[in-house]
Amino acid sequence: MATDNANADGFGEVSRVRGIVFEYLSFGASVFGLVALGVLLVYVAIDAFDLANASPEWLLTYFLTLVVPFLAFCLYSANDRGVTRRALGALGGGLVAVAALFTAVETLVSPIPRLNWQLAYLFVVGAPATAYLAYVGSGGRVGAVGFGLLGRLVGGVAIGLAVGTLFLVFDPLLWFLAYTLGVLPAVGLYAVGRRRSTPRAQTAAAPVGLAGLIAAVVLRDVVSTYPSDLIIYLWTVAVPVAAAGGLLVAGRRGRTAAAVVAGLPLAVATAGGFLAAGAGLPAPTVLLVLVLTGVPTAAYVSRVVDAGEGLAGLGLPLLLGAGVIAGALIVEAWGVPAPDPWLDGSFLTGAPSRTPTDAGLYPAIVGSVIIIALVAVLSFALGVGTSVFLEEYTPESGPLGTLTRILQVNIANLAAVPSVVYGLLGLGLFANLLGLGIGTAVTAALTLSLLILPITIISAQEAIRSVPDDLRRGSDAMGATRWQTTKNVVLPEAMPGVLTGTILALGRAIGETAPLIMIGAATTVFRAPDSLFSRFSAMPMQIYTWAGFPQADFRYGVVAAGVITLLIILVGMNGTAILLRNRAERGS
Amino acid sequence: MASSHDADATGITRRKSLAAIASAGALGLAGCTQSGDGGDGGDELSGPINIAGSSTVFPLMSAIMEDFAEQHPGVDPDISSTGSGGGFSNFFCTGDTDFNNASRPIQPEEEELCADNGVEYVELIAATDALTVVVNPDADWIDSLTTEELAQIWKSDPVQTWDEVRDEFPNEEIERFGAADTSGTYDYFIEAILGEEGHTGDYQATEQDNTIAQGVSGSEYAIGYFGFAYYFQNPDQLKALGIDDGDGPVEPSLETASSGEYTPLSRPLFTYPSIESLGEEHIAEFARYFVEQTTNEDLVAGDVGYVPATEETQEEQLQTLEDAIEQAQG
Structure with missing residues (x-):
C-alpha cells in the first residue's frame, strides 16, 4: 500500500x-x-497404438467415418448455428494453422520425433474440439439420450467385466450356497416385511441371512454336486439383476413392459452364455456382461420411448458402430496400410512373454482389479468408521478432547509417511506376523488400505464437519438418538464428500509400486490369481519390469500399452465412483 | 369340434412331450452340474512355483517359466526380481520361495541364515553371462581398458578424471553408473576386478540396466557396467569396451564368453532350488525342464542374450538335481 x-x-x-x-x-x-x-x-x-506408423490415408478414413459423423451428431443435438459456425471455423482454421506451424517448426527449429502434422492436428485441434462439442451436444435432448445410452452400454460392459474378474478369486460354489441360503431368504423376508409392513419380518431378515451364510460355509464341503458355473451365475446374478430392472420398470409402466425389459436381456444373455460355452469362451463373463449391459439399456430405452423426446439419440451407438465397420471395410478394400497397435485384444487377454508382440497384461489386470476392490471396501469402512467416531462421538474439551486432538495431528502426519514404510509394515505385520502370506492379494490390499487410510479419514472428517450443526440439533430436537442422527442426517449429507476423498485415495493406491515390492508381490505371474491367498502381480509392477527390459519394443510399445490400460481402468473406476457420488448428491 | 379320439391323441402327445421335455431337462441338468471338490482330476501337474532373486537371471528364468506354464496349464508360476541378495535374505532363506536366482554363488552369511531356518538347497548353473563395461558411442578415444585401469576407476578411493587412468585420455571427470549393492552383479564385479579394494560409493547405483544405459548414453565421459543381455539387444546404443586381462583386449560376445577368452568378467549365473520344494512333483519337473533348457541356444542366446550351458555342464547339473530330488522325495 x-x-x-x-x-x-x-x-x-x-x-x-x-x-x-x-x-x-x-x-x-x-x-x-x-x-x-x-x-x-x-x-x-x-x-x-502405433500411431507413428499410421498412414495419413488411414487417419483420414477413420476421421471421415467415425469422427465426422460423431461431430455432426453433436452439432445436430446442440442445434445452435453459432456453435456450428465456430466449430467448423475451428476445425478448418486449426487444420491450416497446425499444418503451417508444424512445418515451420520442423524446417526452422528441429524435426519433432514420432509426430506428423496430421497427428498433431488430431491431438491439438481434433480432440479438444470433439470434447467441447460432446459437452455442448449433451446439453440437447437428443445428445443427452445418445450419451445416456452409450454410457449404459459402456458402463454395463465395464461392470460386467469387473464382476466377472472378481468371481475369479471367490469360490463360486460357496457364493452359490451363500446366495441361495443366506442372501435370497434375507432379502425376501425384508421385502415381504416392508410390503405388508410387518416389522418382525424385517428384523428377522438379518439373523436369517447370517444363519444362511454360516450354513453355506458348513455345507460347502458336505454337498458334493453343484450346478455348473454358468447356471450359478445365471441364478445368482443374472436373474436378480433382471428382476430388479423389471421391478423398476413395473412401477412405471405395468407388467408387460417389465417382462420385456427383464426377460429380453436375460434370454439374450443366457443364449449368449451357452453359445460362448460351446465356443470355448469364458461363458460366465459373457453372461455377466450381456445381462449387466442389457438390463440397464433396456430399461433406459423403455424410459426414453415413454418420454418420447430425443428418440434420434438412440441411434448414436449404431452410428458409431457403423462408422467403425465402414472404416474397417474401406481400409480392407483399398488396402490402406493400418498401424499395428500394441494395445490390442491379445495384450489384454494374454500372459506376459519374452517376445514383445506376445506380451500381455491379463494376470496383472486381474490382480490390480481385485486389490482395488478390496482396498475400496476396506478403506471406506475403516475411514468412515474412524472419522464418524472422531467427529461425532469424541468430546471436544477436557482430557479426552486433548487426546482426540493429538490423535488428529498424528493421522494428518501419517498421510506424509513414505509408501515404502507402509510396505515394511505390511511385510512385518500382515505377511509375517498374521501369516497372511508374502505377496498375496490380501496382504497387498490391507497394506494399501493402511497407506491411503489417512487421506480417506481426513477427507471424510472434512465432509462430516461441513454438515451444518443446525441439522444435527434439529434431529436431536425431534427426539432422535445420536445413532439415528448419524445414520439419517449426518452420513447421507456427508456422503458425496466422503466418496470424493475415497476416489482420490484409490487413484493413488492403484498406481503404488513401492509397498508392493516390499511385501514381495510377484514381478511377473503367468496366470490370473484364483484365490485371495495366491501370489499376484499388479499393473504398475509389471509395467515397471517391462520398462527395464533390454528390448526397445518393450520399453516403448509394451510399456505404453500398459500405461494406457492402467489409465483406462483408473478412469473407469473413478467414473463409477463419481456416478455413485452424483446419485448420492441428488438423493440428499 | 374335436372328436374324443382326437382329444385322446392330443392328450397322449402332450403327456409324451411333457415326458420328453422332462427327460431332456434332466439330461441337460446332469450336464450342467459339477462336483464340489474343484475337479483337478488326473495326474496333471499342478501347484504354484514361487521364484525370486537376481534381476540378471530374471529374463532367462521368466522365459523358461513362460514355456513351462504354457505346457502345463495347472502350474501357476510367479517370479520377482529382487536382486540376488534381497532374494536370499528376505524370501528364500525364510522359506517363502521355492527357487532363488543369483548372479554369484551364495555367500557365507546367507548360507548361515538358510541353515538357521532349516532351508536346504542345491546349486544349479543356469547360464554364463559376460559382464559388459560400456561407454558412450561418441567416446572414440577409448576402446579397451585393462583390469587394473578398471579397478582404478571403480575402487573405493577412485581416480576422478580420465587422464589419471591413462595419459592420452581427456582431462574430464568420470561419471559412473553401476549396479546397486543388493545386486549380484555388484558382488561379482568386486570379486573379479576390485578384490580387497572395495567398490566406490561415488556412482549412480540402480537395479535397472535401462537406467545405466540412459546415463551412459547421456554423457561422453560416462562409464557403466551391467549384464551382457542389455548390450546384446541394443548394440548400437552403447559401446562395449574390450577388457585386457594381460593377453590383449577381448571384446564381450557370446563366443568369447563361452570359449573362456573373456576373462575375468564372464561369470556363471545360478539358481538355487530348495530341497524341500523339490519334494513336490511339479517343482521337481520344472527344475528338470529348466536344466534341459539351459542348452537351448534359441532361448538362452537368441531371446535373452546369455551364453548357453555346454552339454557336459548340463549332464552334471542334471545329475546333481536328480540326487537332490531323490533326497527330497525318497
Whole structure:
C-alpha cells in the first residue's frame, strides 16, 4: 500500500502492471502441468497404438467415418448455428494453422520425433474440439439420450467385466450356497416385511441371512454336486439383476413392459452364455456382461420411448458402430496400410512373454482389479468408521478432547509417511506376523488400505464437519438418538464428500509400486490369481519390469500399452465412483 | 369340434412331450452340474512355483517359466526380481520361495541364515553371462581398458578424471553408473576386478540396466557396467569396451564368453532350488525342464542374450538335481 502511493499525491494512479503480471503468472502455473501431462499422454498414446506408423490415408478414413459423423451428431443435438459456425471455423482454421506451424517448426527449429502434422492436428485441434462439442451436444435432448445410452452400454460392459474378474478369486460354489441360503431368504423376508409392513419380518431378515451364510460355509464341503458355473451365475446374478430392472420398470409402466425389459436381456444373455460355452469362451463373463449391459439399456430405452423426446439419440451407438465397420471395410478394400497397435485384444487377454508382440497384461489386470476392490471396501469402512467416531462421538474439551486432538495431528502426519514404510509394515505385520502370506492379494490390499487410510479419514472428517450443526440439533430436537442422527442426517449429507476423498485415495493406491515390492508381490505371474491367498502381480509392477527390459519394443510399445490400460481402468473406476457420488448428491 | 379320439391323441402327445421335455431337462441338468471338490482330476501337474532373486537371471528364468506354464496349464508360476541378495535374505532363506536366482554363488552369511531356518538347497548353473563395461558411442578415444585401469576407476578411493587412468585420455571427470549393492552383479564385479579394494560409493547405483544405459548414453565421459543381455539387444546404443586381462583386449560376445577368452568378467549365473520344494512333483519337473533348457541356444542366446550351458555342464547339473530330488522325495 505504502509503496504504491509512495510518489503520488492523494488519490494517485495505481499501477495495474503487477496485477496483470500476477494474472498471467497464475495462468502459466495452471497451464504448465496440464501441458506437460498432455504431451506425455499424447506420446504414450502414439506408442501404444502405433500411431507413428499410421498412414495419413488411414487417419483420414477413420476421421471421415467415425469422427465426422460423431461431430455432426453433436452439432445436430446442440442445434445452435453459432456453435456450428465456430466449430467448423475451428476445425478448418486449426487444420491450416497446425499444418503451417508444424512445418515451420520442423524446417526452422528441429524435426519433432514420432509426430506428423496430421497427428498433431488430431491431438491439438481434433480432440479438444470433439470434447467441447460432446459437452455442448449433451446439453440437447437428443445428445443427452445418445450419451445416456452409450454410457449404459459402456458402463454395463465395464461392470460386467469387473464382476466377472472378481468371481475369479471367490469360490463360486460357496457364493452359490451363500446366495441361495443366506442372501435370497434375507432379502425376501425384508421385502415381504416392508410390503405388508410387518416389522418382525424385517428384523428377522438379518439373523436369517447370517444363519444362511454360516450354513453355506458348513455345507460347502458336505454337498458334493453343484450346478455348473454358468447356471450359478445365471441364478445368482443374472436373474436378480433382471428382476430388479423389471421391478423398476413395473412401477412405471405395468407388467408387460417389465417382462420385456427383464426377460429380453436375460434370454439374450443366457443364449449368449451357452453359445460362448460351446465356443470355448469364458461363458460366465459373457453372461455377466450381456445381462449387466442389457438390463440397464433396456430399461433406459423403455424410459426414453415413454418420454418420447430425443428418440434420434438412440441411434448414436449404431452410428458409431457403423462408422467403425465402414472404416474397417474401406481400409480392407483399398488396402490402406493400418498401424499395428500394441494395445490390442491379445495384450489384454494374454500372459506376459519374452517376445514383445506376445506380451500381455491379463494376470496383472486381474490382480490390480481385485486389490482395488478390496482396498475400496476396506478403506471406506475403516475411514468412515474412524472419522464418524472422531467427529461425532469424541468430546471436544477436557482430557479426552486433548487426546482426540493429538490423535488428529498424528493421522494428518501419517498421510506424509513414505509408501515404502507402509510396505515394511505390511511385510512385518500382515505377511509375517498374521501369516497372511508374502505377496498375496490380501496382504497387498490391507497394506494399501493402511497407506491411503489417512487421506480417506481426513477427507471424510472434512465432509462430516461441513454438515451444518443446525441439522444435527434439529434431529436431536425431534427426539432422535445420536445413532439415528448419524445414520439419517449426518452420513447421507456427508456422503458425496466422503466418496470424493475415497476416489482420490484409490487413484493413488492403484498406481503404488513401492509397498508392493516390499511385501514381495510377484514381478511377473503367468496366470490370473484364483484365490485371495495366491501370489499376484499388479499393473504398475509389471509395467515397471517391462520398462527395464533390454528390448526397445518393450520399453516403448509394451510399456505404453500398459500405461494406457492402467489409465483406462483408473478412469473407469473413478467414473463409477463419481456416478455413485452424483446419485448420492441428488438423493440428499 | 374335436372328436374324443382326437382329444385322446392330443392328450397322449402332450403327456409324451411333457415326458420328453422332462427327460431332456434332466439330461441337460446332469450336464450342467459339477462336483464340489474343484475337479483337478488326473495326474496333471499342478501347484504354484514361487521364484525370486537376481534381476540378471530374471529374463532367462521368466522365459523358461513362460514355456513351462504354457505346457502345463495347472502350474501357476510367479517370479520377482529382487536382486540376488534381497532374494536370499528376505524370501528364500525364510522359506517363502521355492527357487532363488543369483548372479554369484551364495555367500557365507546367507548360507548361515538358510541353515538357521532349516532351508536346504542345491546349486544349479543356469547360464554364463559376460559382464559388459560400456561407454558412450561418441567416446572414440577409448576402446579397451585393462583390469587394473578398471579397478582404478571403480575402487573405493577412485581416480576422478580420465587422464589419471591413462595419459592420452581427456582431462574430464568420470561419471559412473553401476549396479546397486543388493545386486549380484555388484558382488561379482568386486570379486573379479576390485578384490580387497572395495567398490566406490561415488556412482549412480540402480537395479535397472535401462537406467545405466540412459546415463551412459547421456554423457561422453560416462562409464557403466551391467549384464551382457542389455548390450546384446541394443548394440548400437552403447559401446562395449574390450577388457585386457594381460593377453590383449577381448571384446564381450557370446563366443568369447563361452570359449573362456573373456576373462575375468564372464561369470556363471545360478539358481538355487530348495530341497524341500523339490519334494513336490511339479517343482521337481520344472527344475528338470529348466536344466534341459539351459542348452537351448534359441532361448538362452537368441531371446535373452546369455551364453548357453555346454552339454557336459548340463549332464552334471542334471545329475546333481536328480540326487537332490531323490533326497527330497525318497
